[in-house]
Amino acid sequence: MDLDLRKLRYFVAVAEHRHFGRAAEALFIAQPVLSRQIRAFERELGLPLLNRTTRSVELTAAGRQLYEEAGRIGGAVDGALHRVREAGRGERRLVVGFSAGLHVAEAIRAFTASHPGIAVDVLPLPWTERDAPLREGRAHVAFLRHPFDDTGLRTVPIGRESKAACLPVTHPLAGRDALTLADLDGEPLLDARSRRTSSLDEKFELVASGQGVALVPLSITRSYARPDLVYLPVTDFPPVATCLAAPEGHGPGPVADFLATATAVLRPDGGGRAPEPDPPRPAPPVPERANARPGR
Amino acid sequence: MDLDLRKLRYFVAVAEHRHFGRAAEALFIAQPVLSRQIRAFERELGLPLLNRTTRSVELTAAGRQLYEEAGRIGGAVDGALHRVREAGRGERRLVVGFSAGLHVAEAIRAFTASHPGIAVDVLPLPWTERDAPLREGRAHVAFLRHPFDDTGLRTVPIGRESKAACLPVTHPLAGRDALTLADLDGEPLLDARSRRTSSLDEKFELVASGQGVALVPLSITRSYARPDLVYLPVTDFPPVATCLAAPEGHGPGPVADFLATATAVLRPDGGGRAPEPDPPRPAPPVPERANARPGR
DNA sequence: TAAAAATACTCCATAGGTATTTTAT
DNA sequence: ATAAAATACCTATGGAGTATTTTTA
Numbered sequence: 001m002d003l004d005l006r007k008l009r010y011f012v013a014v015a016e017h018r019h020f021g022r023a024a025e026a027l028f029i030a031q032p033v034l035s036r037q038i039r040a041f042e043r044e045l046g047l048p049l050l051n052r053t054t055r056s057v058e059l060t061a062a063g064r065q066l067y068e069e070a071g072r073i074g075g076a077v078d079g080a081l082h083r084v085r086e087a088g089r090g091e092r093r094l095v096v097g098f099s100a101g102l103h104v105a106e107a108i109r110a111f112t113a114s115h116p117g118i119a120v121d122v123l124p125l126p127w128t129e130r131d132a133p134l135r136e137g138r139a140h141v142a143f144l145r146h147p148f149d150d151t152g153l154r155t156v157p158i159g160r161e162s163k164a165a166c167l168p169v170t171h172p173l174a175g176r177d178a179l180t181l182a183d184l185d186g187e188p189l190l191d192a193r194s195r196r197t198s199s200l201d202e203k204f205e206l207v208a209s210g211q212g213v214a215l216v217p218l219s220i221t222r223s224y225a226r227p228d229l230v231y232l233p234v235t236d237f238p239p240v241a242t243c244l245a246a247p248e249g250h251g252p253g254p255v256a257d258f259l260a261t262a263t264a265v266l267r268p269d270g271g272g273r274a275p276e277p278d279p280p281r282p283a284p285p286v287p288e289r290a291n292a293r294p295g296r
Numbered sequence: 297m298d299l300d301l302r303k304l305r306y307f308v309a310v311a312e313h314r315h316f317g318r319a320a321e322a323l324f325i326a327q328p329v330l331s332r333q334i335r336a337f338e339r340e341l342g343l344p345l346l347n348r349t350t351r352s353v354e355l356t357a358a359g360r361q362l363y364e365e366a367g368r369i370g371g372a373v374d375g376a377l378h379r380v381r382e383a384g385r386g387e388r389r390l391v392v393g394f395s396a397g398l399h400v401a402e403a404i405r406a407f408t409a410s411h412p413g414i415a416v417d418v419l420p421l422p423w424t425e426r427d428a429p430l431r432e433g434r435a436h437v438a439f440l441r442h443p444f445d446d447t448g449l450r451t452v453p454i455g456r457e458s459k460a461a462c463l464p465v466t467h468p469l470a471g472r473d474a475l476t477l478a479d480l481d482g483e484p485l486l487d488a489r490s491r492r493t494s495s496l497d498e499k500f501e502l503v504a505s506g507q508g509v510a511l512v513p514l515s516i517t518r519s520y521a522r523p524d525l526v527y528l529p530v531t532d533f534p535p536v537a538t539c540l541a542a543p544e545g546h547g548p549g550p551v552a553d554f555l556a557t558a559t560a561v562l563r564p565d566g567g568g569r570a571p572e573p574d575p576p577r578p579a580p581p582v583p584e585r586a587n588a589r590p591g592r
Numbered sequence: 593t594a595a596a597a598a599t600a601c602t603c604c605a606t607a608g609g610t611a612t613t614t615t616a617t
Numbered sequence: 618a619t620a621a622a623a624t625a626c627c628t629a630t631g632g633a634g635t636a637t638t639t640t641t642a
Binding site for chain 2: 001002003004005006009045047048060061062064065066067068069070071072073076077080081083084085086087088090092093095103105106109122136137138199201202204205208209224
């Protein structure tokens with residue numbers, strides 16, 4: 001049921017020494033104990049991890065994989081315990097999640113300036129996750145794009161973003177300045193329904209290889225320019241809202257302070273620059289448009 | 297010594313129910329057992345996790361942190377076991393690491409086309425890590441920038457990159473076409489020695505806020521365009537080599553196949569690739585120079 | 593005073609030890 | 618023949634159970 005970290009540690013020792021006797025010595029336990037524990041471990045997992053003869057000990061494929069995973073698990077546990085002990089000593093910590101393309105560093109700097117005692121972690125949120133990290137406690141606040149489920153969340157709208165179509169430079173439409181949804185009517189659209197992509201890079205690769213076009217938020221086009229892609233604003237696609245979100249029900253505290261600070265920094269409507277670098281800004285860079293070649 | 301995942305699971309139940317009796321019921325164990333286990337867990341960790349009275353159970357700061365960490369740990373363990381079982385069923389997996397700005401998706405697509413049975417994971421490598429993930433088994437091959445320690449690694453040079461200086465658009469030098477190291481002589485340089493940055497975004501934020509200038513590989517300037525930064529090639533900075541690397545000593549197998557495929561795809565000079573038939577790949581774009589505006 | 597956590601005690605599974613046997617080179 | 622893993626058997630620790638006591642809102 002629960003992975004036994006002690007047995008995992010024993011297994012790692014055997015995997016590294018490729019020898020039960022010496023591994024046992026390094027672990028300060030007797031060799032037969034180690035033999036039994038590893039056998040029990042294999043039984044619990046339902047998988048052979050080692051091919052042993054009296055002359056050699058070799059890892060199976062599953063064993064190799066487990067050995068690789070052991071490092072990750074150990075790191076996760078060590079980091080977790082470290083942070084728990086910090087919390088126990090009274091040190092405060094704030095985890096700020098953000099979707100790809102949304103910049104939070106500015107807000108974090110403003111926050112840490114006023115709260116030097118609070119460590120801030122940034123957590124880039126995978127394309128597929130929206131509000132889940134907030135609900136699971138993996139982030140205390142997050143900078144997200146709509147749509148997401150905001151029940152039980154306190155949200156502060158920050159701005160609105162329109163979308164751009166991402167096309168290969170070789171695409172017939174690549175020479176245009178802007179598009180409408182009608183222009184894209186016959187195109188294969190890469191979205192979560194048609195093709196599951198685990199990362200933005202992967203999606204861009206699919207576009208670059210001619211497997212379809214993608215609709216992406218404008219802010220992403222500023223951070224992910226590529227020579228083989230062009231971004232064209234889609235004028236009639238409804239803009240999506242971006243906002244800060246945090247679980248409801250927390251009173252005053254670091255989370256509320258962060259929301260206040262970040263709102264002031266990211267949404268200076270009261271003062272300076274606009275959140276959506278709109279009309280004056282000569283539309284998304286479209287850096288390589290000069291490269292456009294017809295047909296393919 | 298080893299974190300006890302069973303006790304952690306028990307703790308999570310109590311944290312969620314905020315009630316020993318009901319948590320025990322949910323765990324299908326008796327309430328006194330749960331009380332004892334949680335007390336033992338707190339003793340092992342050396343930290344109180346819960347403030348209990350007969351009327352209420354509340355998490356301490358350490359308890360809240362541990363509850364958050366529990367999700368991460370559980371996820372890491374579940375994912376690991378899933379991949380180990382896959383490996384046990386004979387499914388092959390290849391983890392490809394890459395430093396920021398280096399694109400591997402093209403090579404991965406070529407590889408998966410010829411090896412459809414092998415799942416490929418991409419592992420973006422943090423700025424601070426170089427060869428470590430290869431040595432720790434967290435990646436099987438990696439696409440890295442020199443310098444790194446290549447002892448015990450098989451490396452295939454892929455290309456060379458010069459560097460660009462990253463400046464705020466407001467900087468007096470921002471209007472130039474290119475720079476030399478002498479131009480940057482009086483500038484505060486943000487490198488690993490002067491200021492520890494945990495991410496590229498953080499470094500860019502520091503540059504944007506005027507705290508210094510950064511030297512970054514050219515390929516990064518193509519992927520991380522920002523309206524408030526300009527990238528200027530530094531003509532006399534020695535170019536750094538990029539290469540594929542994998543641990544030595546593996547015979548033929550997926551890793552060797554990937555190296556071969558990726559070399560052919562990423563280094564077309566060696567002879568073979570067709571996919572991108574435009575030879576005059578128009579030298580690294582330095583995309584944002586046209587955006588340079590004085591003042592703000 | 594009553595609900596809920598903690599303690600007392602029992603039982604048993606299992607980690608660990610030593611002595612010995614099996615096995616593959 | 619021998620090095621090394623596996624097995625046999627023992628002890629002790631710790632997990633889980635039931636019955637009971639302690640605590641505090």
